[in-house]
Amino acid sequence: MHNGGVPEEIEREERLRVSAAAACRHLAAWWELNARDLPWRFGRTTPWGVLVSEVMSQQTQMSRVVPYWESWMAVWPDAAALAVASTAEVITAWGRLGYPRRALRLQECARVVAEEYANELPHTYEELVALPGVGDYTASAVLSFAFGERVAVIDTNIRRVLSRVFLGMESRGGAASRTERELAGRVLPEEMPERDASGSSVIWNQAVMELGATVCTAKAPQCGDCPLRGECAFLAAGLPGLGERRTRPRQRFQGTDRQVRGIILNALRQAAAQAARGVADGRLETGAPGAVPRSQIEQLWPDHVQLDACIASLDEDGLLDMLPDGSLRLP
Numbered sequence: 001m002h003n004g005g006v007p008e009e010i011e012r013e014e015r016l017r018v019s020a021a022a023a024c025r026h027l028a029a030w031w032e033l034n035a036r037d038l039p040w041r042f043g044r045t046t047p048w049g050v051l052v053s054e055v056m057s058q059q060t061q062m063s064r065v066v067p068y069w070e071s072w073m074a075v076w077p078d079a080a081a082l083a084v085a086s087t088a089e090v091i092t093a094w095g096r097l098g099y100p101r102r103a104l105r106l107q108e109c110a111r112v113v114a115e116e117y118a119n120e121l122p123h124t125y126e127e128l129v130a131l132p133g134v135g136d137y138t139a140s141a142v143l144s145f146a147f148g149e150r151v152a153v154i155d156t157n158i159r160r161v162l163s164r165v166f167l168g169m170e171s172r173g174g175a176a177s178r179t180e181r182e183l184a185g186r187v188l189p190e191e192m193p194e195r196d197a198s199g200s201s202v203i204w205n206q207a208v209m210e211l212g213a214t215v216c217t218a219k220a221p222q223c224g225d226c227p228l229r230g231e232c233a234f235l236a237a238g239l240p241g242l243g244e245r246r247t248r249p250r251q252r253f254q255g256t257d258r259q260v261r262g263i264i265l266n267a268l269r270q271a272a273a274q275a276a277r278g279v280a281d282g283r284l285e286t287g288a289p290g291a292v293p294r295s296q297i298e299q300l301w302p303d304h305v306q307l308d309a310c311i312a313s314l315d316e317d318g319l320l321d322m323l324p325d326g327s328l329r330l331p
Helices: 008-034 047-057 062-075 079-083 087-094 101-116 125-129 136-146 156-167 178-187 200-214 257-281 304-316
Strands: none
Touching: 008 156, 008 178, 008 200, 047 062, 047 101, 047 136, 062 087, 079 101, 087 101, 087 257, 125 136, 136 200, 156 178, 156 200, 257 304
16 A cells, blocks of 8 residues: 555556656647658548558658658559559569568458458458458557557557656567557557547557657657657666667678568569560560579579579569579569
């Protein structure tokens, strides 16, 4: 018992409630002035457009995503349009966003939405996570950002901000812990003094994520510019453990299979684009249109054992076709 018979747990919950309410007000005001003007925000796209933006943004900087998203949505504005595109078109349009398997999963998702949901994204968490390539984060983000549902959205940035502000410690990456998930649900606002049409929880989710991406960053938080500095337990404690461990492990890229796969796919994209120009110009091509001969493939990477392993993995993922003469092309 504590404070004249008030249980300590109840007292902690009351402090959290007061702190969360103050954070909500300050963050909403900050969001109104500082939110980045991304093309899928502020009700300017469809729920499908929101889902596409979330899939593209996974492990990719937002500044890189914008031009790809705009080009993609101009060609395939809904699930039905993407569902009938060729695999080669989809892989080519994905460009250098990374992890191209995501593009094929997005098309698989589009086919399910077009065929089973009459080209409209389903509105329930259970139906969304059942779609190809849609996990907990993406389903929650679509429910919040596209449909205005009150649901906690949990990504690396949100976990970092909430852990620092309310727990006074760093989020250590990996899968979200039970404590982090419970905290996200407990501080999710019911109402705000200044609400937009999509609801207070939508502003909260977007604003916390934005703060983590632009101000409360992993290694160099700009605490002097943070609207939550008055409520932040991490700042009050002197930023304990800052920089000791990254919230997102650094991944080596040079020389990895991921780099080699990217090099191969880039060569196939260029060949497909050249073939398309040849068709448009009325020129005839020898061999399979858009195919890269084996001799050119072998010049892409000096380690042919690694090269062949990457070709095999791309074939297994459905990202290329291996022709009988050893040449390769997009599916």
